[in-house]
Amino acid sequence: MNIVFYATLEQADRNALQNASVVVIDVLRASSTIVAALESGAERIIPIADIETASRLVRPAERDKKLLAGERKGLPVPGFDLSNSPAEFTPARVRGRTIVLTTTNGTRAVTAASKAGRIVVCSLTNLHAAAAALRGEPEVVVLCCGAEGSMAAEDLFCGGLLLQSLGPAVAPESLSDAARIAGALAERFGGNAEAFLRSTDHGRRLVGLGFEADVAFCARVGVSACVPTVKEGVIVS
């Protein structure tokens, strides 16, 4: 298995994504939230880049079947049903419902990868399930979202753990600097994912905003067997 590894969305070569198997990683928090929502029985998630379009997609009369969810700069959007805290996406709130989700990075990544042959959403929580779903693929593009053009350590860390989980199937000569740096982070900090997430720029910001529980939630490695994929622009399990 050849690996093409991008440390930020901006570095991703759109042509390389075409027809490839793309893994989208935004640990804090879009990927983790998507996994949690589908794990809790949400029927589908429609990723939308902007708040206005998302709001138009959910008419007031539909609010029992469709929910508006998302964040901007880590904070809830006024008038939305749910934010981007994965723990909010309980079976009681989301089972059988459609979620229209708009997050700063996660939805942009899914949109960027819209021409991919296959898209898998990966977080720490579904790490091993995501790796299992990728076995046998000849080429995998790992797309770490990062934040505003800079790399996010938690996304690289998750990408590195994914490579570890893929194991000897990965062709080592295909690993670029970014992939090998991710591997070094996974090797060094893999023993305590929560402490690592708390030490990152984004983790510290979330703790400062009062989302400490979210950081702990997102740091639980391999607790979910759910593998979100994208079909015709909609995320399903």
Added chain:
Amino acid sequence: MNIVFYATLEQADRNALQNASVVVIDVLRASSTIVAALESGAERIIPIADIETASRLVRPAERDKKLLAGERKGLPVPGFDLSNSPAEFTPARVRGRTIVLTTTNGTRAVTAASKAGRIVVCSLTNLHAAAAALRGEPEVVVLCCGAEGSMAAEDLFCGGLLLQSLGPAVAPESLSDAARIAGALAERFGGNAEAFLRSTDHGRRLVGLGFEADVAFCARVGVSACVPTVKEGVIVS
């Protein structure tokens, strides 16, 4: 000392560079070549972005006092006196001479940082001298050049070793994800810089092009006391 750390040239906020103390790192090979040239007694180095302008700056009659040096995609430029192999910059070739240098990344970095209050060129070879020259600065911008918008592991590695060398003067809360990733690389691979350089994308490419000796040359940590700085667009010791 607060650290602002950029993993690539493209991520650097030009405003953050203004009036700051900027450390430019391009281990393979521009920084290492600049240190070697000044260590060997070159009088000054004029960094120029493009080959045509560089060529115009050196008239045939001046070829005994001025030398044309540089590379494109790692290879020598036809008609130039020197390439970008640091070992070529011996006292016999460069002592007392002006070098007009054009490299893919290094000169672009110095140009990008042209509004900085102070610029220091750092490679592994002058690591400790560069750190010593920065002591007492309230804020240091570490500018890892990277390659074509992607991070280069050897530049992050050198930046991480620089932070180590700066020691307790560094304010830990000022370290971003990129700085902490660089620190992790330095901690993990600092014991064998040459092996690490050979394992990187750029190191492997240079070995493939026959520049194995250059990689070894650039991996010698702290062998030079030379600290190149930039004065009015010219690099001097």
